[in-house]
Amino acid sequence: MSDKSKLNPKDENSPNDSEVITLLEAFDRAVSLLPPGDFSRELLIGLRAEIEAQEEMIGDARDMIEKLEQVIKKVTSPANRIGTFLGSPARDTAQIVVGGADYYCNVDPRVSLTKLQKGTRVLVNEAYVIVGDLGYDTAGPVTKVAEVLGADRIRVGSEHGTQSLVLQRSAQLAKAPLKTGDEVRVDSNYRVALEVLPRPEARDHYLDVVPELPWEKIGGQDEALQAIRDAIELPLLHEELFQKFQHATPKGFLLYGPPGCGKTLIGKATAYNLTKQLRNKSGADMREYFMHIKGPEILNMWVGESERMVREIFATAREKRREGYVPFLFIDEAESILGTRRASRYSSILSTLVPMFCTEMDGIDSLNEVVIILASNRADLIDPAILRPGRIDRKIKVNRPNKRGAQEIYRIYLTDDLPYDRGIPGMEENKGAAIDALISRLLEKQFAKREENRLLEVTLRSGRKEALYRSDVISGAIIASIVERAKAMAIKRAIASGNDEGISETELQVAFNAEYLENEILPATDIVEDWLKLIDYDPENVVKISPVRPLAGGKPSQSSSVI
Numbered sequence: 001m002s003d004k005s006k007l008n009p010k011d012e013n014s015p016n017d018s019e020v021i022t023l024l025e026a027f028d029r030a031v032s033l034l035p036p037g038d039f040s041r042e043l044l045i046g047l048r049a050e051i052e053a054q055e056e057m058i059g060d061a062r063d064m065i066e067k068l069e070q071v072i073k074k075v076t077s078p079a080n081r082i083g084t085f086l087g088s089p090a091r092d093t094a095q096i097v098v099g100g101a102d103y104y105c106n107v108d109p110r111v112s113l114t115k116l117q118k119g120t121r122v123l124v125n126e127a128y129v130i131v132g133d134l135g136y137d138t139a140g141p142v143t144k145v146a147e148v149l150g151a152d153r154i155r156v157g158s159e160h161g162t163q164s165l166v167l168q169r170s171a172q173l174a175k176a177p178l179k180t181g182d183e184v185r186v187d188s189n190y191r192v193a194l195e196v197l198p199r200p201e202a203r204d205h206y207l208d209v210v211p212e213l214p215w216e217k218i219g220g221q222d223e224a225l226q227a228i229r230d231a232i233e234l235p236l237l238h239e240e241l242f243q244k245f246q247h248a249t250p251k252g253f254l255l256y257g258p259p260g261c262g263k264t265l266i267g268k269a270t271a272y273n274l275t276k277q278l279r280n281k282s283g284a285d286m287r288e289y290f291m292h293i294k295g296p297e298i299l300n301m302w303v304g305e306s307e308r309m310v311r312e313i314f315a316t317a318r319e320k321r322r323e324g325y326v327p328f329l330f331i332d333e334a335e336s337i338l339g340t341r342r343a344s345r346y347s348s349i350l351s352t353l354v355p356m357f358c359t360e361m362d363g364i365d366s367l368n369e370v371v372i373i374l375a376s377n378r379a380d381l382i383d384p385a386i387l388r389p390g391r392i393d394r395k396i397k398v399n400r401p402n403k404r405g406a407q408e409i410y411r412i413y414l415t416d417d418l419p420y421d422r423g424i425p426g427m428e429e430n431k432g433a434a435i436d437a438l439i440s441r442l443l444e445k446q447f448a449k450r451e452e453n454r455l456l457e458v459t460l461r462s463g464r465k466e467a468l469y470r471s472d473v474i475s476g477a478i479i480a481s482i483v484e485r486a487k488a489m490a491i492k493r494a495i496a497s498g499n500d501e502g503i504s505e506t507e508l509q510v511a512f513n514a515e516y517l518e519n520e521i522l523p524a525t526d527i528v529e530d531w532l533k534l535i536d537y538d539p540e541n542v543v544k545i546s547p548v549r550p551l552a553g554g555k556p557s558q559s560s561s562v563i
Protein backbone atom coordinates (compact mmCIF):
# COMPACT_ATOMS: atom_id res chain seq x y z
CA MET A 1 0.00 0.00 0.00
CA SER A 2 1.22 3.43 -0.87
CA ASP A 3 1.96 5.70 2.07
CA LYS A 4 2.14 8.84 -0.03
CA SER A 5 -1.28 10.26 0.99
CA LYS A 6 -1.15 11.10 4.67
CA LEU A 7 -4.06 12.34 6.83
CA ASN A 8 -4.42 13.82 10.24
CA PRO A 9 -7.90 12.55 11.30
CA LYS A 10 -9.78 14.72 13.68
CA ASP A 11 -12.48 12.24 14.77
CA GLU A 12 -12.78 10.75 18.23
CA ASN A 13 -11.45 7.38 17.00
CA SER A 14 -8.13 8.87 16.26
CA PRO A 15 -5.50 7.41 18.71
CA ASN A 16 -4.05 10.83 19.31
CA ASP A 17 -3.80 14.22 17.56
CA SER A 18 -0.20 13.91 16.47
CA GLU A 19 -0.67 10.59 14.68
CA VAL A 20 -0.37 10.86 10.88
CA ILE A 21 -2.13 8.17 8.91
CA THR A 22 -2.55 7.51 5.23
CA LEU A 23 -5.71 8.10 3.29
CA LEU A 24 -6.26 4.39 2.95
CA GLU A 25 -5.72 3.79 6.64
CA ALA A 26 -8.34 6.45 7.38
CA PHE A 27 -10.61 4.81 4.86
CA ASP A 28 -10.13 1.44 6.57
CA ARG A 29 -10.95 2.89 9.95
CA ALA A 30 -14.11 4.49 8.60
CA VAL A 31 -15.18 1.17 7.08
CA SER A 32 -14.51 -0.65 10.34
CA LEU A 33 -16.93 1.67 12.12
CA LEU A 34 -19.85 0.50 9.97
CA PRO A 35 -21.90 -2.33 11.47
CA PRO A 36 -21.40 -5.75 9.84
CA GLY A 37 -23.94 -6.38 7.10
CA ASP A 38 -24.26 -2.69 6.32
CA PHE A 39 -25.02 -2.27 2.65
CA SER A 40 -22.61 0.65 2.13
CA ARG A 41 -19.69 -1.38 3.52
CA GLU A 42 -19.44 -3.51 0.33
CA LEU A 43 -19.55 -0.36 -1.76
CA LEU A 44 -16.73 1.26 0.21
CA ILE A 45 -14.46 -1.81 -0.03
CA GLY A 46 -14.77 -1.69 -3.86
CA LEU A 47 -13.98 2.01 -3.81
CA ARG A 48 -10.90 1.35 -1.69
CA ALA A 49 -9.30 -0.90 -4.33
CA GLU A 50 -9.73 1.86 -6.88
CA ILE A 51 -8.09 4.45 -4.61
CA GLU A 52 -5.23 2.08 -3.95
CA ALA A 53 -4.54 1.51 -7.69
CA GLN A 54 -4.61 5.27 -8.35
CA GLU A 55 -2.19 5.95 -5.50
CA GLU A 56 0.24 3.38 -6.90
CA MET A 57 0.10 5.02 -10.33
CA ILE A 58 0.80 8.43 -8.84
CA GLY A 59 3.81 6.98 -6.93
CA ASP A 60 5.30 5.47 -10.11
CA ALA A 61 4.89 8.71 -12.00
CA ARG A 62 6.63 10.58 -9.21
CA ASP A 63 9.60 8.14 -9.33
CA MET A 64 9.84 8.59 -13.06
CA ILE A 65 9.92 12.36 -12.78
CA GLU A 66 12.68 12.14 -10.18
CA LYS A 67 14.81 9.94 -12.48
CA LEU A 68 14.24 12.27 -15.41
CA GLU A 69 15.32 15.21 -13.32
CA GLN A 70 18.54 13.39 -12.46
CA VAL A 71 19.23 12.58 -16.13
CA ILE A 72 18.62 16.19 -17.16
CA LYS A 73 21.01 17.33 -14.45
CA LYS A 74 23.67 14.90 -15.69
CA VAL A 75 23.46 15.76 -19.37
CA THR A 76 23.40 19.49 -18.77
CA SER A 77 26.27 19.67 -16.26
CA PRO A 78 29.75 20.50 -17.77
CA ALA A 79 32.29 17.66 -18.38
CA ASN A 80 35.28 17.22 -16.12
CA ARG A 81 38.59 18.05 -17.73
CA ILE A 82 41.55 15.68 -17.62
CA GLY A 83 44.93 17.05 -16.71
CA THR A 84 48.41 15.75 -16.00
CA PHE A 85 49.70 15.89 -12.45
CA LEU A 86 53.15 17.51 -12.31
CA GLY A 87 53.78 17.71 -8.58
CA SER A 88 52.78 19.21 -5.26
CA PRO A 89 54.51 22.56 -4.73
CA ALA A 90 52.83 23.21 -1.32
CA ARG A 91 50.71 21.39 1.24
CA ASP A 92 47.26 20.60 -0.15
CA THR A 93 48.16 22.22 -3.47
CA ALA A 94 48.83 20.44 -6.74
CA GLN A 95 50.48 21.64 -9.94
CA ILE A 96 48.72 20.33 -12.98
CA VAL A 97 48.70 20.99 -16.70
CA VAL A 98 45.39 21.00 -18.54
CA GLY A 99 45.20 21.63 -22.27
CA GLY A 100 48.72 23.03 -22.34
CA ALA A 101 48.17 25.53 -19.45
CA ASP A 102 49.58 25.11 -15.96
CA TYR A 103 47.46 25.51 -12.79
CA TYR A 104 48.08 25.50 -9.09
CA CYS A 105 44.91 23.91 -7.76
CA ASN A 106 43.16 22.43 -4.75
CA VAL A 107 42.46 18.80 -4.22
CA ASP A 108 39.14 17.24 -3.18
CA PRO A 109 39.75 15.79 0.31
CA ARG A 110 38.46 12.44 -0.97
CA VAL A 111 41.50 12.26 -3.32
CA SER A 112 44.81 11.50 -1.62
CA LEU A 113 47.37 14.05 -2.80
CA THR A 114 50.25 11.96 -1.53
CA LYS A 115 49.16 9.05 -3.72
CA LEU A 116 49.21 11.10 -6.95
CA GLN A 117 52.32 10.43 -9.06
CA LYS A 118 54.10 12.67 -11.53
CA GLY A 119 52.67 12.08 -14.99
CA THR A 120 49.45 10.51 -13.77
CA ARG A 121 46.12 11.74 -15.20
CA VAL A 122 43.75 13.65 -12.92
CA LEU A 123 40.11 14.61 -13.23
CA VAL A 124 39.37 18.29 -12.53
CA ASN A 125 36.03 20.01 -12.08
CA GLU A 126 34.94 23.46 -13.24
CA ALA A 127 36.93 25.12 -10.47
CA TYR A 128 40.00 23.13 -11.48
CA VAL A 129 39.87 21.17 -8.26
CA ILE A 130 41.28 17.66 -8.60
CA VAL A 131 38.30 15.35 -8.06
CA GLY A 132 39.70 12.04 -9.30
CA ASP A 133 42.88 10.05 -9.96
CA LEU A 134 42.78 8.26 -13.32
CA GLY A 135 46.25 6.68 -13.12
CA TYR A 136 48.73 6.63 -16.02
CA ASP A 137 47.45 6.86 -19.55
CA THR A 138 48.10 3.76 -21.64
CA ALA A 139 48.20 5.46 -25.04
CA GLY A 140 49.73 8.62 -26.42
CA PRO A 141 52.38 10.14 -28.67
CA VAL A 142 55.78 8.49 -29.06
CA THR A 143 59.02 10.35 -29.57
CA LYS A 144 62.75 9.69 -29.43
CA VAL A 145 65.20 10.66 -26.75
CA ALA A 146 67.73 13.10 -28.20
CA GLU A 147 69.66 13.61 -24.97
CA VAL A 148 69.44 12.53 -21.35
CA LEU A 149 69.67 15.60 -19.10
CA GLY A 150 70.57 14.54 -15.60
CA ALA A 151 68.48 12.17 -13.56
CA ASP A 152 65.02 13.58 -14.13
CA ARG A 153 64.86 15.25 -17.52
CA ILE A 154 65.30 14.31 -21.16
CA ARG A 155 65.41 16.24 -24.42
CA VAL A 156 63.36 14.84 -27.28
CA GLY A 157 62.55 15.42 -30.91
CA SER A 158 65.45 17.30 -32.39
CA GLU A 159 65.44 15.22 -35.58
CA HIS A 160 63.65 15.94 -38.85
CA GLY A 161 63.30 19.59 -38.02
CA THR A 162 60.76 19.04 -35.25
CA GLN A 163 60.93 21.35 -32.26
CA SER A 164 63.17 20.15 -29.49
CA LEU A 165 61.43 19.73 -26.11
CA VAL A 166 62.59 19.04 -22.60
CA LEU A 167 60.41 16.58 -20.72
CA GLN A 168 60.33 15.44 -17.14
CA ARG A 169 60.50 11.76 -16.32
CA SER A 170 57.34 10.31 -14.83
CA ALA A 171 57.52 8.60 -11.44
CA GLN A 172 57.47 5.22 -13.16
CA LEU A 173 60.38 6.22 -15.43
CA ALA A 174 62.46 7.77 -12.67
CA LYS A 175 64.88 4.87 -12.47
CA ALA A 176 64.67 3.51 -16.02
CA PRO A 177 68.05 3.41 -17.82
CA LEU A 178 67.36 5.82 -20.68
CA LYS A 179 69.70 6.66 -23.52
CA THR A 180 69.79 8.58 -26.76
CA GLY A 181 67.69 6.95 -29.45
CA ASP A 182 65.28 5.25 -27.05
CA GLU A 183 61.62 5.65 -27.85
CA VAL A 184 59.43 7.08 -25.11
CA ARG A 185 55.68 7.57 -24.82
CA VAL A 186 54.73 11.04 -23.69
CA ASP A 187 51.61 12.38 -21.92
CA SER A 188 49.08 14.18 -24.11
CA ASN A 189 50.25 17.56 -22.76
CA TYR A 190 53.85 16.83 -23.89
CA ARG A 191 55.30 17.49 -20.45
CA VAL A 192 56.18 14.08 -19.00
CA ALA A 193 57.80 10.96 -20.50
CA LEU A 194 55.73 8.03 -19.32
CA GLU A 195 57.14 4.82 -20.75
CA VAL A 196 60.18 3.50 -22.66
CA LEU A 197 59.17 1.39 -25.62
CA PRO A 198 61.28 -1.60 -26.57
CA ARG A 199 63.17 -1.14 -29.84
CA PRO A 200 63.09 -4.44 -31.68
CA GLU A 201 64.86 -3.02 -34.74
CA ALA A 202 67.83 -1.84 -32.73
CA ARG A 203 68.01 -4.61 -30.21
CA ASP A 204 68.28 -7.96 -31.82
CA HIS A 205 67.08 -7.19 -35.29
CA TYR A 206 70.58 -7.46 -36.73
CA LEU A 207 71.71 -10.31 -34.56
CA ASP A 208 72.83 -13.32 -36.58
CA VAL A 209 73.78 -16.78 -35.44
CA VAL A 210 77.44 -17.75 -35.65
CA PRO A 211 77.79 -21.52 -35.94
CA GLU A 212 80.89 -23.46 -34.94
CA LEU A 213 83.24 -22.36 -37.70
CA PRO A 214 86.92 -23.21 -37.31
CA TRP A 215 89.14 -21.70 -40.01
CA GLU A 216 89.45 -25.16 -41.59
CA LYS A 217 85.83 -25.01 -42.71
CA ILE A 218 86.76 -22.35 -45.25
CA GLY A 219 88.44 -23.68 -48.34
CA GLY A 220 90.80 -22.04 -50.81
CA GLN A 221 91.12 -18.73 -49.01
CA ASP A 222 94.49 -19.14 -47.30
CA GLU A 223 95.74 -15.68 -48.22
CA ALA A 224 92.58 -13.92 -47.08
CA LEU A 225 92.51 -15.83 -43.82
CA GLN A 226 96.16 -15.09 -43.14
CA ALA A 227 95.57 -11.37 -43.79
CA ILE A 228 92.64 -11.32 -41.37
CA ARG A 229 94.53 -13.14 -38.69
CA ASP A 230 97.44 -10.71 -39.01
CA ALA A 231 95.16 -7.69 -39.00
CA ILE A 232 92.74 -8.69 -36.27
CA GLU A 233 93.97 -11.62 -34.25
CA LEU A 234 97.48 -10.42 -33.54
CA PRO A 235 96.56 -6.94 -32.20
CA LEU A 236 93.88 -8.40 -29.98
CA LEU A 237 95.83 -11.29 -28.65
CA HIS A 238 99.12 -9.39 -28.25
CA GLU A 239 97.82 -5.99 -27.25
CA GLU A 240 100.79 -5.07 -25.05
CA LEU A 241 103.29 -5.81 -27.79
CA PHE A 242 101.42 -3.61 -30.27
CA GLN A 243 101.33 -0.82 -27.68
CA LYS A 244 105.05 -1.19 -27.00
CA PHE A 245 105.83 -0.82 -30.70
CA GLN A 246 103.19 1.92 -31.00
CA HIS A 247 101.88 0.07 -34.00
CA ALA A 248 98.56 1.34 -35.34
CA THR A 249 95.84 -1.25 -35.54
CA PRO A 250 92.90 -1.14 -37.92
CA LYS A 251 89.31 -0.95 -36.70
CA GLY A 252 88.20 -3.59 -39.07
CA PHE A 253 88.61 -4.75 -42.64
CA LEU A 254 86.92 -4.86 -45.99
CA LEU A 255 86.29 -8.21 -47.64
CA TYR A 256 85.75 -7.82 -51.33
CA GLY A 257 85.27 -10.19 -54.18
CA PRO A 258 82.68 -11.96 -56.31
CA PRO A 259 79.47 -13.38 -54.84
CA GLY A 260 79.34 -16.74 -53.10
CA CYS A 261 83.07 -17.00 -52.41
CA GLY A 262 82.79 -16.89 -48.65
CA LYS A 263 82.82 -13.26 -47.48
CA THR A 264 79.97 -13.80 -45.02
CA LEU A 265 81.41 -17.16 -44.07
CA ILE A 266 84.79 -15.56 -43.37
CA GLY A 267 83.10 -12.78 -41.37
CA LYS A 268 81.38 -15.32 -39.16
CA ALA A 269 84.49 -17.48 -38.89
CA THR A 270 86.41 -14.38 -37.72
CA ALA A 271 83.81 -13.81 -35.02
CA TYR A 272 83.85 -17.44 -33.97
CA ASN A 273 87.61 -17.92 -33.86
CA LEU A 274 88.48 -14.56 -32.37
CA THR A 275 85.95 -14.87 -29.57
CA LYS A 276 87.17 -18.36 -28.86
CA GLN A 277 90.76 -17.17 -28.58
CA LEU A 278 89.80 -14.20 -26.40
CA ARG A 279 87.82 -16.56 -24.20
CA ASN A 280 90.84 -18.83 -23.84
CA LYS A 281 93.14 -15.89 -23.16
CA SER A 282 90.98 -14.15 -20.58
CA GLY A 283 89.31 -17.18 -19.03
CA ALA A 284 86.04 -15.23 -19.07
CA ASP A 285 82.94 -16.65 -20.72
CA MET A 286 82.98 -14.28 -23.71
CA ARG A 287 80.43 -14.59 -26.50
CA GLU A 288 80.33 -12.98 -29.91
CA TYR A 289 77.53 -10.57 -30.86
CA PHE A 290 77.39 -10.71 -34.65
CA MET A 291 75.39 -7.84 -36.10
CA HIS A 292 74.63 -8.63 -39.73
CA ILE A 293 73.67 -5.42 -41.47
CA LYS A 294 72.40 -5.96 -44.99
CA GLY A 295 72.94 -2.75 -46.90
CA PRO A 296 70.04 -2.57 -49.36
CA GLU A 297 67.57 -4.22 -47.01
CA ILE A 298 67.97 -1.57 -44.38
CA LEU A 299 68.50 1.34 -46.72
CA ASN A 300 64.74 1.72 -46.95
CA MET A 301 64.47 1.73 -43.18
CA TRP A 302 67.10 4.40 -43.07
CA VAL A 303 65.31 6.81 -45.35
CA GLY A 304 64.76 9.88 -43.24
CA GLU A 305 66.31 8.23 -40.21
CA SER A 306 69.83 7.64 -41.37
CA GLU A 307 71.68 9.47 -38.61
CA ARG A 308 69.69 7.90 -35.85
CA MET A 309 70.14 4.40 -37.26
CA VAL A 310 73.91 4.73 -37.60
CA ARG A 311 74.14 6.07 -34.06
CA GLU A 312 71.91 3.32 -32.82
CA ILE A 313 73.90 0.54 -34.47
CA PHE A 314 77.14 1.75 -32.96
CA ALA A 315 75.46 2.42 -29.60
CA THR A 316 74.13 -1.16 -29.55
CA ALA A 317 77.58 -2.53 -30.40
CA ARG A 318 79.21 -0.53 -27.58
CA GLU A 319 76.50 -1.50 -25.14
CA LYS A 320 77.03 -5.16 -25.98
CA ARG A 321 80.75 -4.70 -25.35
CA ARG A 322 79.96 -3.31 -21.90
CA GLU A 323 77.74 -6.32 -21.29
CA GLY A 324 80.77 -8.54 -21.92
CA TYR A 325 80.12 -9.59 -25.54
CA VAL A 326 82.62 -9.24 -28.39
CA PRO A 327 80.63 -7.22 -30.93
CA PHE A 328 81.14 -7.64 -34.68
CA LEU A 329 79.55 -5.24 -37.11
CA PHE A 330 79.27 -7.06 -40.44
CA ILE A 331 78.00 -4.79 -43.19
CA ASP A 332 77.05 -6.78 -46.27
CA GLU A 333 76.84 -5.09 -49.68
CA ALA A 334 78.57 -2.17 -48.05
CA GLU A 335 78.75 -0.20 -51.28
CA SER A 336 74.99 0.33 -51.15
CA ILE A 337 75.16 2.35 -47.94
CA LEU A 338 78.77 3.44 -47.77
CA GLY A 339 79.32 4.02 -51.46
CA THR A 340 80.33 7.05 -53.42
CA ARG A 341 77.46 9.09 -54.76
CA ARG A 342 77.51 7.33 -58.11
CA ALA A 343 77.12 3.96 -56.39
CA SER A 344 73.52 4.44 -55.44
CA ARG A 345 70.31 6.10 -56.44
CA TYR A 346 70.09 7.14 -52.81
CA SER A 347 72.98 9.53 -53.30
CA SER A 348 71.48 12.20 -51.04
CA ILE A 349 71.26 9.73 -48.16
CA LEU A 350 74.80 8.56 -48.74
CA SER A 351 76.03 12.11 -48.43
CA THR A 352 74.92 12.11 -44.78
CA LEU A 353 75.48 8.44 -44.06
CA VAL A 354 79.12 8.28 -45.01
CA PRO A 355 80.32 11.19 -42.80
CA MET A 356 78.14 9.96 -39.98
CA PHE A 357 79.59 6.49 -40.24
CA CYS A 358 83.12 7.93 -40.31
CA THR A 359 82.45 9.96 -37.15
CA GLU A 360 81.13 6.92 -35.33
CA MET A 361 84.06 4.86 -36.50
CA ASP A 362 86.52 7.53 -35.33
CA GLY A 363 84.84 7.34 -31.92
CA ILE A 364 85.80 3.70 -31.61
CA ASP A 365 88.97 3.32 -29.66
CA SER A 366 90.24 0.09 -31.07
CA LEU A 367 89.34 -3.37 -32.19
CA ASN A 368 88.83 -4.12 -28.55
CA GLU A 369 85.58 -2.20 -28.64
CA VAL A 370 83.94 -3.25 -31.90
CA VAL A 371 85.27 -5.15 -34.91
CA ILE A 372 83.89 -3.75 -38.15
CA ILE A 373 83.79 -5.98 -41.23
CA LEU A 374 82.58 -4.62 -44.54
CA ALA A 375 81.74 -6.95 -47.41
CA SER A 376 81.27 -5.91 -51.00
CA ASN A 377 81.22 -7.25 -54.55
CA ARG A 378 82.13 -3.78 -55.80
CA ALA A 379 84.83 -2.39 -53.56
CA ASP A 380 85.58 0.22 -56.23
CA LEU A 381 82.28 1.91 -55.35
CA ILE A 382 82.97 2.30 -51.62
CA ASP A 383 83.63 5.86 -50.55
CA PRO A 384 87.39 6.35 -50.05
CA ALA A 385 86.66 8.24 -46.80
CA ILE A 386 85.59 4.94 -45.23
CA LEU A 387 88.79 3.23 -46.33
CA ARG A 388 91.20 5.90 -45.04
CA PRO A 389 94.05 4.84 -42.72
CA GLY A 390 92.80 4.63 -39.14
CA ARG A 391 89.41 3.47 -40.35
CA ILE A 392 88.91 0.39 -42.53
CA ASP A 393 92.33 0.45 -44.12
CA ARG A 394 92.76 -3.30 -44.59
CA LYS A 395 91.25 -4.49 -47.82
CA ILE A 396 91.22 -8.22 -48.20
CA LYS A 397 90.40 -9.88 -51.49
CA VAL A 398 88.23 -12.99 -51.35
CA ASN A 399 88.97 -14.57 -54.73
CA ARG A 400 87.13 -17.18 -56.69
CA PRO A 401 88.74 -20.50 -55.86
CA ASN A 402 91.39 -21.86 -58.23
CA LYS A 403 91.65 -25.56 -58.85
CA ARG A 404 93.43 -26.22 -55.58
CA GLY A 405 90.95 -24.06 -53.67
CA ALA A 406 88.04 -25.84 -55.32
CA GLN A 407 89.60 -29.14 -54.26
CA GLU A 408 89.70 -27.93 -50.66
CA ILE A 409 86.10 -26.72 -50.75
CA TYR A 410 84.82 -29.95 -52.30
CA ARG A 411 86.65 -31.81 -49.55
CA ILE A 412 84.94 -29.72 -46.85
CA TYR A 413 81.55 -30.83 -48.13
CA LEU A 414 82.42 -34.36 -49.30
CA THR A 415 83.28 -35.61 -45.84
CA ASP A 416 84.55 -39.07 -44.91
CA ASP A 417 81.38 -39.92 -43.01
CA LEU A 418 79.07 -39.69 -46.06
CA PRO A 419 78.08 -42.84 -47.99
CA TYR A 420 79.80 -43.16 -51.39
CA ASP A 421 79.21 -45.43 -54.33
CA ARG A 422 81.29 -48.56 -53.82
CA GLY A 423 82.25 -48.48 -57.48
CA ILE A 424 84.46 -45.41 -56.94
CA PRO A 425 88.06 -46.61 -57.25
CA GLY A 426 89.78 -47.23 -53.92
CA MET A 427 86.67 -46.48 -51.83
CA GLU A 428 86.76 -49.85 -50.08
CA GLU A 429 90.49 -49.71 -49.29
CA ASN A 430 91.21 -46.09 -48.33
CA LYS A 431 88.13 -43.89 -48.22
CA GLY A 432 89.95 -40.56 -47.61
CA ALA A 433 92.41 -41.04 -50.47
CA ALA A 434 89.61 -42.27 -52.75
CA ILE A 435 87.54 -39.09 -52.09
CA ASP A 436 90.60 -36.92 -52.81
CA ALA A 437 91.16 -38.75 -56.08
CA LEU A 438 87.47 -38.52 -56.98
CA ILE A 439 87.54 -34.74 -56.52
CA SER A 440 90.72 -34.44 -58.60
CA ARG A 441 89.09 -36.32 -61.46
CA LEU A 442 86.00 -34.13 -61.25
CA LEU A 443 88.06 -30.96 -61.28
CA GLU A 444 90.01 -32.13 -64.33
CA LYS A 445 86.71 -32.12 -66.19
CA GLN A 446 85.26 -29.06 -64.58
CA PHE A 447 88.32 -26.85 -65.04
CA ALA A 448 89.06 -28.04 -68.60
CA LYS A 449 89.04 -25.22 -71.15
CA ARG A 450 86.74 -27.17 -73.43
CA GLU A 451 83.84 -26.02 -75.54
CA GLU A 452 81.21 -27.54 -73.21
CA ASN A 453 82.61 -25.47 -70.34
CA ARG A 454 82.61 -22.18 -72.25
CA LEU A 455 80.19 -19.80 -70.56
CA LEU A 456 80.73 -16.12 -71.34
CA GLU A 457 82.30 -13.87 -73.86
CA VAL A 458 83.72 -10.58 -72.62
CA THR A 459 84.42 -7.76 -75.04
CA LEU A 460 87.06 -5.37 -73.78
CA ARG A 461 87.40 -1.69 -74.53
CA SER A 462 90.42 -2.51 -76.70
CA GLY A 463 88.12 -4.58 -78.91
CA ARG A 464 89.60 -7.87 -77.75
CA LYS A 465 87.20 -10.69 -76.98
CA GLU A 466 87.92 -13.16 -74.22
CA ALA A 467 86.20 -16.43 -73.42
CA LEU A 468 85.29 -17.26 -69.83
CA TYR A 469 84.79 -20.85 -68.75
CA ARG A 470 82.59 -22.32 -66.04
CA SER A 471 85.57 -22.57 -63.71
CA ASP A 472 86.12 -18.80 -64.10
CA VAL A 473 82.85 -18.13 -62.26
CA ILE A 474 82.96 -21.03 -59.82
CA SER A 475 82.53 -20.25 -56.14
CA GLY A 476 82.31 -21.93 -52.75
CA ALA A 477 78.56 -21.46 -52.85
CA ILE A 478 78.34 -23.27 -56.22
CA ILE A 479 80.46 -26.16 -54.98
CA ALA A 480 78.38 -26.47 -51.79
CA SER A 481 75.26 -26.51 -53.95
CA ILE A 482 76.68 -29.14 -56.38
CA VAL A 483 77.34 -31.47 -53.44
CA GLU A 484 73.80 -30.94 -52.12
CA ARG A 485 72.35 -31.74 -55.55
CA ALA A 486 74.41 -34.92 -55.82
CA LYS A 487 73.28 -35.98 -52.34
CA ALA A 488 69.64 -35.45 -53.32
CA MET A 489 70.13 -37.59 -56.45
CA ALA A 490 71.81 -40.36 -54.42
CA ILE A 491 68.96 -40.34 -51.89
CA LYS A 492 66.39 -40.66 -54.68
CA ARG A 493 68.33 -43.55 -56.19
CA ALA A 494 68.63 -45.28 -52.81
CA ILE A 495 64.86 -44.96 -52.29
CA ALA A 496 64.11 -46.31 -55.78
CA SER A 497 66.46 -49.28 -55.54
CA GLY A 498 65.93 -50.02 -51.86
CA ASN A 499 69.67 -50.60 -51.60
CA ASP A 500 72.25 -48.98 -49.39
CA GLU A 501 73.75 -46.71 -52.06
CA GLY A 502 76.05 -43.72 -51.85
CA ILE A 503 76.99 -40.59 -53.83
CA SER A 504 78.43 -41.52 -57.22
CA GLU A 505 81.00 -39.81 -59.43
CA THR A 506 78.45 -39.46 -62.22
CA GLU A 507 76.01 -37.76 -59.90
CA LEU A 508 78.60 -35.19 -58.92
CA GLN A 509 79.36 -34.40 -62.55
CA VAL A 510 75.66 -34.27 -63.47
CA ALA A 511 75.08 -31.94 -60.52
CA PHE A 512 77.89 -29.70 -61.77
CA ASN A 513 76.32 -29.44 -65.23
CA ALA A 514 72.86 -28.88 -63.78
CA GLU A 515 74.13 -26.12 -61.53
CA TYR A 516 75.35 -24.13 -64.53
CA LEU A 517 72.33 -24.86 -66.66
CA GLU A 518 69.57 -24.31 -64.16
CA ASN A 519 70.93 -22.10 -61.50
CA GLU A 520 71.01 -18.39 -61.17
CA ILE A 521 74.71 -18.19 -61.90
CA LEU A 522 74.08 -15.79 -64.74
CA PRO A 523 71.95 -12.74 -63.94
CA ALA A 524 68.32 -12.95 -65.02
CA THR A 525 68.27 -9.36 -66.20
CA ASP A 526 70.57 -7.25 -68.33
CA ILE A 527 71.51 -5.01 -65.40
CA VAL A 528 75.14 -4.16 -66.05
CA GLU A 529 76.15 -4.08 -62.39
CA ASP A 530 74.96 -7.65 -61.84
CA TRP A 531 76.98 -8.95 -64.76
CA LEU A 532 80.08 -7.08 -63.67
CA LYS A 533 79.96 -8.74 -60.26
CA LEU A 534 80.46 -12.09 -62.00
CA ILE A 535 83.82 -11.40 -63.50
CA ASP A 536 87.12 -10.28 -62.15
CA TYR A 537 87.73 -7.53 -64.66
CA ASP A 538 88.17 -3.82 -64.17
CA PRO A 539 84.65 -2.53 -64.94
CA GLU A 540 86.14 0.38 -66.85
CA ASN A 541 87.69 -1.98 -69.39
CA VAL A 542 84.61 -4.04 -70.19
CA VAL A 543 82.30 -3.07 -73.04
CA LYS A 544 80.08 -6.12 -73.26
CA ILE A 545 79.44 -9.44 -71.57
CA SER A 546 77.31 -12.05 -73.24
CA PRO A 547 76.57 -15.69 -72.53
CA VAL A 548 77.88 -18.21 -75.05
CA ARG A 549 74.65 -20.26 -75.01
CA PRO A 550 71.05 -19.07 -74.64
CA LEU A 551 70.04 -19.02 -71.01
CA ALA A 552 67.79 -21.70 -69.56
CA GLY A 553 64.91 -21.26 -67.14
CA GLY A 554 62.90 -18.55 -68.82
CA LYS A 555 65.66 -15.93 -68.72
CA PRO A 556 65.63 -13.29 -71.44
CA SER A 557 66.57 -14.79 -74.78
CA GLN A 558 68.66 -11.86 -75.99
CA SER A 559 70.63 -12.48 -72.78
CA SER A 560 73.44 -10.11 -73.37
CA SER A 561 74.65 -7.18 -71.43
CA VAL A 562 75.90 -4.13 -73.21
CA ILE A 563 77.87 -1.64 -71.20
Ligand code: ATP
Nearest residue numbers: 217218219259260261262263264265409476477480
Ligand atom coordinates in the same frame (compact mmCIF):
# COMPACT_ATOMS: atom_id res chain seq x y z
P1 ATP B 1 77.62 -12.62 -51.40
O1 ATP B 1 78.59 -11.68 -52.00
O2 ATP B 1 76.61 -13.10 -52.38
O3 ATP B 1 77.04 -12.16 -50.10
P2 ATP B 1 79.53 -14.23 -49.98
O4 ATP B 1 80.87 -14.03 -50.57
O5 ATP B 1 79.23 -13.53 -48.70
O6 ATP B 1 78.42 -13.96 -51.06
P3 ATP B 1 78.89 -16.59 -48.53
O7 ATP B 1 77.51 -16.14 -48.17
O8 ATP B 1 79.91 -16.51 -47.48
O9 ATP B 1 79.35 -15.80 -49.80
O10 ATP B 1 78.84 -18.05 -49.11
C1 ATP B 1 77.65 -18.77 -49.30
C2 ATP B 1 77.85 -20.22 -48.93
O11 ATP B 1 78.77 -20.84 -49.83
C3 ATP B 1 78.47 -20.41 -47.58
O12 ATP B 1 77.51 -20.47 -46.58
C4 ATP B 1 79.20 -21.73 -47.72
O13 ATP B 1 78.28 -22.80 -47.57
C5 ATP B 1 79.63 -21.72 -49.15
N1 ATP B 1 81.02 -21.22 -49.32
C6 ATP B 1 81.38 -20.09 -49.95
N2 ATP B 1 82.71 -19.95 -49.96
C7 ATP B 1 83.21 -21.00 -49.29
C8 ATP B 1 84.53 -21.41 -48.95
N3 ATP B 1 85.59 -20.69 -49.31
N4 ATP B 1 84.68 -22.53 -48.25
C9 ATP B 1 83.61 -23.26 -47.89
N5 ATP B 1 82.35 -22.94 -48.19
C10 ATP B 1 82.13 -21.83 -48.89
